[in-house]
Amino acid sequence: MTERATLQTPLKTVVGDKTAKALATHLDLHTVGDLLYHFPRRYDERGEHTDIRSLTVGEQVTVLGQVRRTSVKPMRQRRGNLLEVTVEDGSGGTLTLTFFGNQTWRERELRPGRWGLFAGKVTEFRGRRQLNGPDYVLLGDGATDGEAAASEEIEEFAGALIPVYPAAAAVPTWVIARCVKLVLDTVELPEDPLPATVRASRNLIGLADALRGIHRPSTREELARARRRLKWDEAFAVQLTLAQRKHRAAAWPARPRPPRSDGLLAAFDARLPYELTPGQRRVGEEISRDLAAAHPMHRLLQGEVGSGKTVCALRAMLQVVDAGGQAALL
Numbered sequence: 001m002t003e004r005a006t007l008q009t010p011l012k013t014v015v016g017d018k019t020a021k022a023l024a025t026h027l028d029l030h031t032v033g034d035l036l037y038h039f040p041r042r043y044d045e046r047g048e049h050t051d052i053r054s055l056t057v058g059e060q061v062t063v064l065g066q067v068r069r070t071s072v073k074p075m076r077q078r079r080g081n082l083l084e085v086t087v088e089d090g091s092g093g094t095l096t097l098t099f100f101g102n103q104t105w106r107e108r109e110l111r112p113g114r115w116g117l118f119a120g121k122v123t124e125f126r127g128r129r130q131l132n133g134p135d136y137v138l139l140g141d142g143a144t145d146g147e148a149a150a151s152e153e154i155e156e157f158a159g160a161l162i163p164v165y166p167a168a169a170a171v172p173t174w175v176i177a178r179c180v181k182l183v184l185d186t187v188e189l190p191e192d193p194l195p196a197t198v199r200a201s202r203n204l205i206g207l208a209d210a211l212r213g214i215h216r217p218s219t220r221e222e223l224a225r226a227r228r229r230l231k232w233d234e235a236f237a238v239q240l241t242l243a244q245r246k247h248r249a250a251a252w253p254a255r256p257r258p259p260r261s262d263g264l265l266a267a268f269d270a271r272l273p274y275e276l277t278p279g280q281r282r283v284g285e286e287i288s289r290d291l292a293a294a295h296p297m298h299r300l301l302q303g304e305v306g307s308g309k310t311v312c313a314l315r316a317m318l319q320v321v322d323a324g325g326q327a328a329l330l
Helices: 017-027 032-036 146-158 173-186 196-202 207-215 220-249 264-271 278-292 309-322
Strands: 042-045 060-074 081-088 094-099 115-125 128-132 135-139 161-164
Touching: 017 173, 032 173, 060 094, 094 115, 115 173, 161 173, 173 207, 207 220, 264 309, 278 309
Parallel strands: 094 128
Antiparallel strands: 042 161, 060 081, 060 115, 081 094, 115 128, 115 135
């Protein structure tokens, strides 16, 4: 029985040495967890494909399109033939794929009617946008009934949605998609670290479902649920890191700055032309206790404009000065 992969498993044990090396070199992905957290940057949907007319010269793109025609021409500057393939995506725009040298054998597989994913850098020649020697993967069985011929393999990518990953020239998006599929079929995901009660109260799906849903969603709704859970995890991790940092800071040494009953703060309060509000007094007492402690204070005071944040800060500064310290208001 094959041992199940975990998030810490090196990718080479799942996808092979060659592919793992390319993922590590070009995308800094080394483990199964690295790959599963390499999320798609967008999703192509049948009937809502990338608009070829919006492509920008110089950008690296992945286009879902259908082959319309091919032509073979002799090259003028050197020996050999040039294969030109025209593809459309349903938006009305066309894109030319060019293959230099003796690659006319590609004409047999790039037949009119075939759908495919084509990746490369957009260039322009005589007013026509093109991809020179693009990488590609063909979808469907080669029938000529348009997009229906490709539907089975499109479903294999992600149901009705096709994930498009942050990729590199040496590692196109469909290579990443295939690796993700292989990983999802073999990985044993850990127990969800988020308690079921928290998930229920926040209406969050499980982590395993979220990871599968972000990579292979069958509907926009499933994708939205996956994104919501993963965004919540990210925000929670940030808050947890801040709380841990605050907890560690509580153990750091600091000179106590206790209040004085006859210092500058007392004189300031006596000459204030108004009474402090209950909220200002409560906050002032909390800050005073923090300053009197033997560890640094970490505090963010929030309030509406005119609510008295500045006077609270000034009173804290005067307590520090009364205790022999210095303070600065920026």
